[in-house]
Amino acid sequence: MNFEEKIIKSDSKYHGQIIDVYQDTVILPDGQQANRDVVKHQDAVAVLMITDDDKAIFEEQWRTPIEKTTIEIPAGKVEPEEDFLETAKRELNEETRYKADHIEKITGFYSTPGFADEYMVLYKATGLSPVQKELPKDQGENLRIFELTLPEALQKVNDGEIEDAKTIMAIYYWQAMKK
Amino acid sequence: MNFEEKIIKSDSKYHGQIIDVYQDTVILPDGQQANRDVVKHQDAVAVLMITDDDKAIFEEQWRTPIEKTTIEIPAGKVEPEEDFLETAKRELNEETRYKADHIEKITGFYSTPGFADEYMVLYKATGLSPVQKELPKDQGENLRIFELTLPEALQKVNDGEIEDAKTIMAIYYWQAMKK
Numbered sequence A, B: 001m002n003f004e005e006k007i008i009k010s011d012s013k014y015h016g017q018i019i020d021v022y023q024d025t026v027i028l029p030d031g032q033q034a035n036r037d038v039v040k041h042q043d044a045v046a047v048l049m050i051t052d053d054d055k056a057i058f059e060e061q062w063r064t065p066i067e068k069t070t071i072e073i074p075a076g077k078v079e080p081e082e083d084f085l086e087t088a089k090r091e092l093n094e095e096t097r098y099k100a101d102h103i104e105k106i107t108g109f110y111s112t113p114g115f116a117d118e119y120m121v122l123y124k125a126t127g128l129s130p131v132q133k134e135l136p137k138d139q140g141e142n143l144r145i146f147e148l149t150l151p152e153a154l155q156k157v158n159d160g161e162i163e164d165a166k167t168i169m170a171i172y173y174w175q176a177m178k179k
Helices: A084-096 A150-158 A165-178 B084-096 B150-158 B165-178
Strands: A006-015 A019-027 A033-041 A044-049 A056-063 A068-072 A075-077 A098-110 A119-130 A144-148 B006-015 B019-027 B033-041 B044-049 B056-063 B068-072 B075-077 B098-110 B119-130 B144-148
Touching (some): A033 B019, A044 A056, A044 A084, A056 A150, A068 A165, A084 A098, A098 B165, A165 B098, A165 B165, B068 B165, B084 B119, B144 B150
Parallel strands (some): A044 A119
Antiparallel strands (some): A006 A019, A056 A068
16 A cells, blocks of 8 residues: 655745744645645654652643643753764753663654654663763753652643653553553 | 743744644743744544454554654544544544444643644543444545554564554553553
């Protein structure tokens, strides 16, 4: 079965700070033409950080697109010349002031492949200890850092207090691993 | 701690088929101004459909933003006048030709709150049987429907063959529930 939608034109519609938006014209498998909205976004990482006493580290921060704060695991965009693992280590330092003895990849995924190309790698970090040298924080990034046990985190998912996709994914993974 | 970024201006940048894009100007808690990219997208649902022999139903489809096919659980946008549960039942019919005796909410989440407002409700559907009356399919939507056991689905996550965020979230949930 042939699924391919061949792009024959890509019109730039918006060049923003963290996204670029295109309207693509495609040829469908049946020969018809259609338009597709495409948001381009840098690759990113997210990290499930587990402390020695088996709590995960979360951040509360403001998210303008939804006009409220969210509770999320630490995450950030891959910078030029960085690989995913380097980004993970840098974000741990910048956002939580921890370094990790062990960082392993859990999985990689597209956040919303229906309209955007953002690809994210989810890591698990353990063996946490305070960093010696603190990297400068991102300007205008206000974070409240705190820890939750797995039952506390699951309760906040059920209560709708945690409603960020990658964070819920990480909590379900944590639950699946523990049992 | 005050996190709020007060929106003082919202410039429409692109009106697309499934997204609208704005550049918002905000006042940060420290009084500085900043710009924020905001993608508006309809609410949506996704459904973890479990058959009587304990397999989940997946769809392979083309995703233009990433220029390849993905394997995802059934999902779709909430239409005007619909609630989330009605959307779930309609998508089950349109995409898989099944109806479900039991549909329960697993969780709700923002896909990418850093740049978009898409909110999605994830359901679990069981007691599946073929529909009597088939609703018309979406035009230009080409899907290959198939079933996987939990070990098969986890293998495809580990191999990178399943790399859609909501689908991986649903598989980890399925795994956590089974143990």
